[in-house]
Amino acid sequence: MWLPLCFVVALLAVRPGGGLAGERSNDVYVVYMGAVPRRTSPNFLQESHLRLVGSILSRGKVAQSVVVQQYKHGFSGFAARLSKDEAAALRKKPGVVSVFADPVYQLHTTRSWDFLQQTDVKIDGGARPKAAASSSSAPTTVTDTIIGLLDSGIWPESPSFDDTGFGAVPSTWKGVCMAGADFNSSNCNKKLIGARYYDLGEVDGAGARSWSSSNSPRDEAGHGTHTSSTAAGNAVTGASYYGLASGTAKGGSAASRVAMYRVCSDEGCAGSAILAGFDDAIGDGVDVISVSLGASPYFSPDFSEDPIAIGSFHAVAKGVIVVCSAGNAGPEASTVVNAAPWIMTVAATTIDRAFESDVVLGGGNRSAVKGGAINFSNLDKSPKYPLITGASAKSSSVSGTDSASHCEPGTLDASKIKGKIVLCNHSQSDTSKTVKVDELKSAGAVGSILVKDAERAVTTAYLDFPVTEVTSGAAVDLHSYIASTSEPVATITPSITVTGYKPAPVVAYFSSRGPSAQTGNILKPDLAAPGVDILASWIPTSSLPAGQKQPSQFNLISGTSMACPHVAGAAATVKAWNPTWSPAAIRSAIMTTATQQNNDKAPMTTDSGTVATLFDYGAGQVNPTGALDPGLVYDLAADDYLHFLCNYGYGASQIKLITSPPAGFSCPGNASKDLISDLNYPSIAVTKLGAAASRTVTREVTNVGAQEDATYTVTVSTPAGLDVKVVPSKLHFTSTLKKLAFQVTFSSNNTTAKDAMTGSITWSDGKHTVHSPFAISN
Numbered sequence: 001m002w003l004p005l006c007f008v009v010a011l012l013a014v015r016p017g018g019g020l021a022g023e024r025s026n027d028v029y030v031v032y033m034g035a036v037p038r039r040t041s042p043n044f045l046q047e048s049h050l051r052l053v054g055s056i057l058s059r060g061k062v063a064q065s066v067v068v069q070q071y072k073h074g075f076s077g078f079a080a081r082l083s084k085d086e087a088a089a090l091r092k093k094p095g096v097v098s099v100f101a102d103p104v105y106q107l108h109t110t111r112s113w114d115f116l117q118q119t120d121v122k123i124d125g126g127a128r129p130k131a132a133a134s135s136s137s138a139p140t141t142v143t144d145t146i147i148g149l150l151d152s153g154i155w156p157e158s159p160s161f162d163d164t165g166f167g168a169v170p171s172t173w174k175g176v177c178m179a180g181a182d183f184n185s186s187n188c189n190k191k192l193i194g195a196r197y198y199d200l201g202e203v204d205g206a207g208a209r210s211w212s213s214s215n216s217p218r219d220e221a222g223h224g225t226h227t228s229s230t231a232a233g234n235a236v237t238g239a240s241y242y243g244l245a246s247g248t249a250k251g252g253s254a255a256s257r258v259a260m261y262r263v264c265s266d267e268g269c270a271g272s273a274i275l276a277g278f279d280d281a282i283g284d285g286v287d288v289i290s291v292s293l294g295a296s297p298y299f300s301p302d303f304s305e306d307p308i309a310i311g312s313f314h315a316v317a318k319g320v321i322v323v324c325s326a327g328n329a330g331p332e333a334s335t336v337v338n339a340a341p342w343i344m345t346v347a348a349t350t351i352d353r354a355f356e357s358d359v360v361l362g363g364g365n366r367s368a369v370k371g372g373a374i375n376f377s378n379l380d381k382s383p384k385y386p387l388i389t390g391a392s393a394k395s396s397s398v399s400g401t402d403s404a405s406h407c408e409p410g411t412l413d414a415s416k417i418k419g420k421i422v423l424c425n426h427s428q429s430d431t432s433k434t435v436k437v438d439e440l441k442s443a444g445a446v447g448s449i450l451v452k453d454a455e456r457a458v459t460t461a462y463l464d465f466p467v468t469e470v471t472s473g474a475a476v477d478l479h480s481y482i483a484s485t486s487e488p489v490a491t492i493t494p495s496i497t498v499t500g501y502k503p504a505p506v507v508a509y510f511s512s513r514g515p516s517a518q519t520g521n522i523l524k525p526d527l528a529a530p531g532v533d534i535l536a537s538w539i540p541t542s543s544l545p546a547g548q549k550q551p552s553q554f555n556l557i558s559g560t561s562m563a564c565p566h567v568a569g570a571a572a573t574v575k576a577w578n579p580t581w582s583p584a585a586i587r588s589a590i591m592t593t594a595t596q597q598n599n600d601k602a603p604m605t606t607d608s609g610t611v612a613t614l615f616d617y618g619a620g621q622v623n624p625t626g627a628l629d630p631g632l633v634y635d636l637a638a639d640d641y642l643h644f645l646c647n648y649g650y651g652a653s654q655i656k657l658i659t660s661p662p663a664g665f666s667c668p669g670n671a672s673k674d675l676i677s678d679l680n681y682p683s684i685a686v687t688k689l690g691a692a693a694s695r696t697v698t699r700e701v702t703n704v705g706a707q708e709d710a711t712y713t714v715t716v717s718t719p720a721g722l723d724v725k726v727v728p729s730k731l732h733f734t735s736t737l738k739k740l741a742f743q744v745t746f747s748s749n750n751t752t753a754k755d756a757m758t759g760s761i762t763w764s765d766g767k768h769t770v771h772s773p774f775a776i777s778n
């Protein structure tokens with residue numbers, strides 16, 4: 001088989017270690033060498049990588065000392081500190097596919113650790129939490145829609161998967177409930193109708209990839225339980241995370257059934273298992289597949305080497321909708337993954353809920369400085385704890401105050417911070433919050449205030465240590481208070497839940513951005529959904545926060561992993577209402593009804609306050625109710641995707657790496673990347689328009705509204721310098737005329753526009769609004 005058997009991809013919310021330790025500067029290059037050749041051992045690859053580097057290194061350098069990472073399981077390659085000349089020399093070597101500078105990798109790792117901070121999960125000897133605190137309520141309508149998730153497994157005892165009120169398992173279901181460790185067929189029911197697990201690969205001789213073996217569908221990471229309950233969990237009243245975010249936890253499609261395909265351990269996911277999961281889900285008869293995992297954007301495989309692209313292609317061709325997370329590598333551009341045009345690719349946004357933990361200052365002023373975090377502290381309400389800056393607590397052995405003001409590990413004098421609240425600058429810091437906080441805690445500090453702007457939309461859970469995060473604006477007050485008194489004191493208040501927070505939604509800092517590195521002629525991500533501080537079911541944990549006696553059945557976590565199942569739930573609901581619609585029609589319904597405004601009735605922004613673009617949120621924020629009645633849809637069939645692959649540049653032989661085209665299939669002679677823009681997608685992307693040029697794309701819409709006789713009129717929103725003509729500008733549908741085509745011509749005389757020129761085309765019959773964004777770039 002051509003497919004790398006141990007292709008490793010990482011869960012997009014649970015991001016375990018990996019990555020490179022220590023400093024990485026701009027001179028680190030990644031040398032990518034394609035799939036692992038057949039019958040090649042990791043040890044052999046490792047040796048051959050070192051030999052290859054050795055052959056091009058300048059005199060005096062040793063291969064072992066420049067290679068900082070090796071890729072030898074799923075794909076072959078390595079990362080090394082190289083000069084520009086050495087990198088150029090490697091580019092010409094046989095077997096080397098590409099060599100590229102990797103300046104962003106380290107930042108990405110640091111950030112994902114920070115904002116994807118999790119509780120320290122340990123399995124509590126199989127003990128189950130008592131369900132007493134929660135009661136699950138029966139769904140009001142039960143449909144036969146089935147959502148399959150490729151994930152880390154499931155905790156079947158969660159009230160989110162109680163089957164009270166559900167009818168018999170749909171007759172279309174052909175799946176199984178695989179028995180495994182601590183899991184047997186009685187763990188499935190009329191809600192959780194199926195569960196499978198896969199061999200996640202063997203441990204190699206060198207002990208690399210020593211994953212906890214997957215011998216059960218039972219979730220050991222929490223991730224799969226969280227995503228499943230977000231997609232289709234029952235409404236569970238009395239849900240909260242130790243009192244925070246309390247209310248009803250409810251999946252996007254609470255009436256749907258759930259099937260779990262465990263393709264991941266808490267350390268990663270095997271590509272071979274992902275493909276098997278897709279294969280089984282298709283055969284089992286699921287309607288929607290939700291995939292909250294993906295490759296690193298920096299090693300994003302081509303479609304022909306990507307198990308998710310391949311598996312989802314087959315699913316969509318068989319009428320199964322596939323929804324994937326866009327990745328957590330933002331906010332840098334072109335970090336979106338899972339961007340094949342047959343996939344629905346989901347970015348993450350905030351919701352209107354925040355967790356506030358304030359700093360109360362002493363000195364008779366006692367005004368509070370607003371901060372945000374989740375803490376389980378037991379500090380006194382009165383501001384009686386000495387407050388000190390990292391800079392003032394500098395260890396005498398450290399020169400300069402910059403690293404101490406950032407509370408970098410090893411820079412502070414323990415005797416100066418004992419019993420105090422330490423104020424740390426966390427701006428542009430390479431050290432993760434938790435590493436800093438752990439060091440402060442072990443040095444005897446009683447609490448900490450971190451100053452940080454970029455990630456303020458994502459709440460970090462510090463559990464039993466009092467920590468809050470404030471903006472640099474708020475920190476000015478703290479600094480002036482400290483300067484105003486010889487004995488500054490403060491306290492940190494317990495976290496409270498704030499709802500109705502404005503503005504929301506805001507595109508999350510971490511959410512991966514378009515344009516897709518694979519083709520700019522398809523706009524990605526497709527849309528956005530809530531993915532920050534999402535409350536959903538969790539596995540019981542033995543490491544309880546201080547003062548807590550029972551593990552929480554719910555957890556608050558963040559990631560595009562959390563956004564994806566929201567859309568999977570919405571898609572399942574659209575499918576339940578319209579069982580005959582194709583995956584493309586359902587995606588179109590969801591995209592053309594998405595919204596672009598926040599709860600301040602202003603254009604949606606990113607976490608840094610700038611207006612969000614199409615490359616942040618695609619068509620906008622999912623609007624599940626609107627998607628049920630879209631009026632018109634942009635439909636696509638499997639043939640259209642084959643033509644996409646032709647235009648993408650694949651020949652018939654490469655297409656066969658992905659799928660089996662119909663007999664006699666050949667790519668048209670006029671195939672070209674430009675024609676990708678003609679794929680009947682609900683958004684439009686054109687690249688390389690060029691100065692003073694124009695481009696015409698075609699689209700076809702199908703009337704799916706209740707009125708057969710309907711007239712739609714177009715309105716265009718376009719930036720200066722771009723002229724957009726839609727012909728015809730009126731579409732008249734009748735009982736026999738259900739599909740109508742139109743052409744859009746983009747003309748520009750803006751030779752200076754470096755960024756994409758963006759706007760939208762909206763068809764309306766007065767009742768429905770069918771909104772399609774476009775991005776046109778030179």
Ligand SMILES: *[C@@H]1O[C@H](CO)[C@@H](O)[C@H](O)[C@H]1NC(C)=O
Pocket residue numbers: 184185186
């Ligand atoms: C499944 O496991 C439970 C508890 O471990 C046990 O009571 C039950 O009999 C088992 N069911 C089957 C079908 O083996």
Ligand SMILES: *[C@@H]1O[C@H](CO)[C@@H](O)[C@H](O)[C@H]1NC(C)=O
Pocket residue numbers: 405425426427428
């Ligand atoms: C915090 O650190 C950043 C980055 O080093 C720096 O630009 C900023 O001035 C610092 N803020 C304060 C208040 O020292």
Ligand SMILES: *[C@@H]1O[C@H](CO)[C@@H](O)[C@H](O)[C@H]1NC(C)=O
Pocket residue numbers: 361365366367368369477478
């Ligand atoms: C009290 O502190 C706040 C900052 O927290 C500051 O804006 C205000 O001026 C202070 N008031 C007095 C009287 O010091």
Ligand SMILES: *[C@@H]1O[C@H](CO)[C@@H](O)[C@H](O)[C@H]1NC(C)=O
Pocket residue numbers: 668669670671675
């Ligand atoms: C490309 O060629 C096919 C026939 O192979 C034809 O149907 C199609 O219209 C052509 N497209 C363009 C844009 O020329």
Ligand SMILES: *[C@@H]1O[C@H](CO)[C@@H](O)[C@H](O)[C@H]1NC(C)=O
Pocket residue numbers: 720721722723747748749
């Ligand atoms: C081109 O530029 C001229 C003036 O510079 C402007 O009037 C015209 O509308 C522009 N054309 C388009 C298509 O925007």
Ligand SMILES: *[C@@H]1O[C@H](CO)[C@@H](O)[C@H](O)[C@H]1NC(C)=O
Pocket residue numbers: 720721722750752753754755
């Ligand atoms: C060209 O596009 C840029 C944005 O990329 C815009 O700022 C500028 O106003 C446009 N120029 C004209 C002549 O429309």
Ligand SMILES: CC(=O)N[C@H]1CO[C@H](CO)[C@@H](O)[C@@H]1O
Pocket residue numbers: 242243244374375376377378379493494495
């Ligand atoms: C979220 C949370 O549990 N916050 C806690 C912070 O600390 C106070 C004091 O111990 C608790 O009352 C809060 O519940």
